[in-house]
Amino acid sequence: MPSDEKTVVVQLENVGKQFGRRKALVDVSFSVSAGKIVALLGPNGAGKTTIMSILLGLRQPTSGKVRIFGLDPRHPLARRRFACMLQESRVPDTVRVREAVEMFRRLYASHLDVGWALEMAELSAKSRSRVGKLSGGERQRLYFALCLIADVDLLFLDEPTVAMDLQSRMRFWEQIQSMAQSGKTIVLTTHYLEEADALADHVIVLNHGRVVAEGSPDAIKAKVSGKRVVFSAQNLAEDLLDKIPEVIRFRKDDRDFEIWTRNPERVLAQLFAHQIEITNLEVKSTDLEEAFLTIIQGNERGKRA
Numbered sequence: 001m002p003s004d005e006k007t008v009v010v011q012l013e014n015v016g017k018q019f020g021r022r023k024a025l026v027d028v029s030f031s032v033s034a035g036k037i038v039a040l041l042g043p044n045g046a047g048k049t050t051i052m053s054i055l056l057g058l059r060q061p062t063s064g065k066v067r068i069f070g071l072d073p074r075h076p077l078a079r080r081r082f083a084c085m086l087q088e089s090r091v092p093d094t095v096r097v098r099e100a101v102e103m104f105r106r107l108y109a110s111h112l113d114v115g116w117a118l119e120m121a122e123l124s125a126k127s128r129s130r131v132g133k134l135s136g137g138e139r140q141r142l143y144f145a146l147c148l149i150a151d152v153d154l155l156f157l158d159e160p161t162v163a164m165d166l167q168s169r170m171r172f173w174e175q176i177q178s179m180a181q182s183g184k185t186i187v188l189t190t191h192y193l194e195e196a197d198a199l200a201d202h203v204i205v206l207n208h209g210r211v212v213a214e215g216s217p218d219a220i221k222a223k224v225s226g227k228r229v230v231f232s233a234q235n236l237a238e239d240l241l242d243k244i245p246e247v248i249r250f251r252k253d254d255r256d257f258e259i260w261t262r263n264p265e266r267v268l269a270q271l272f273a274h275q276i277e278i279t280n281l282e283v284k285s286t287d288l289e290e291a292f293l294t295i296i297q298g299n300e301r302g303k304r305a
Helices: 048-055 097-105 114-120 136-146 164-179 194-200 218-222 238-243 263-271 288-304
Strands: 007-019 022-035 037-041 064-067 081-083 155-158 187-188 202-207 210-215 227-233 245-253 256-261 278-285
Touching: 007 048, 007 187, 007 227, 022 048, 022 064, 022 187, 022 202, 022 210, 037 048, 037 164, 037 194, 037 278, 048 064, 048 155, 048 187, 081 136, 097 114, 097 136, 114 136, 136 164, 164 187, 164 194, 194 288, 202 218, 202 256, 202 288, 210 218, 218 288, 227 263, 238 245, 245 288
Parallel strands: 037 187, 037 202, 081 155, 155 187
Antiparallel strands: 007 022, 007 064, 202 210, 227 256, 227 278, 245 256
């Protein structure tokens, strides 16, 4: 990612991490500029959590260099400028929501208003509720409030919208975008590809501890200049699709098919030549999820070759 457009907030240079003989990260390098939203994507075990742990100063890299605001993440001057929302957090069930936010506020020399944090997390109506009475989505919003209460320049969000319903997730996206517009820098991990597509200025795709693609969501999608062909067919055998070279991959659900290809016209021509009866035909552009799956699958094939 270009580092010259604004002040670099996060910098990783050739970072490696080993656990015994297992290489969790291999020569990972990227930078994050101030005011940007960067999404780390990858399948389970790709290295996202390890990177987050290193950025938070909870683990040390085996090799390479990590800097937050030009400092080691463990340095007090760096730590006071970032906050995090972890995927798995815990607050005592007997504590009331407002009490939890008040408690975290006292941990920071520079902090924001408790009422504002509760409002941003849409928990004002639950301020007197005990944490143990919150739903899964409400707990996630509480952890977001605990992250927000610190008046910091950098936020780390690890799977922030897990357990949130669609409406809450959409409002959360708006809040994240608003904070980035105010100058805050945000690094997040997510399994929701539409979330990364909607939020991120820059996407970093990881697989087996390596960066396999990076760029804006549009740039990532452009790397896979394919289409998704969706239709229904009664008389289409899967072995025919296996024989068509232009078919990158396909998915079947009873009589419904999804085919990923860079040449939909050629695929359809061959299906019609085999007298396949097609209904409900749609040809759609590649979205970020499809590009992500194609990149990961291509990387896996490259490793096996």
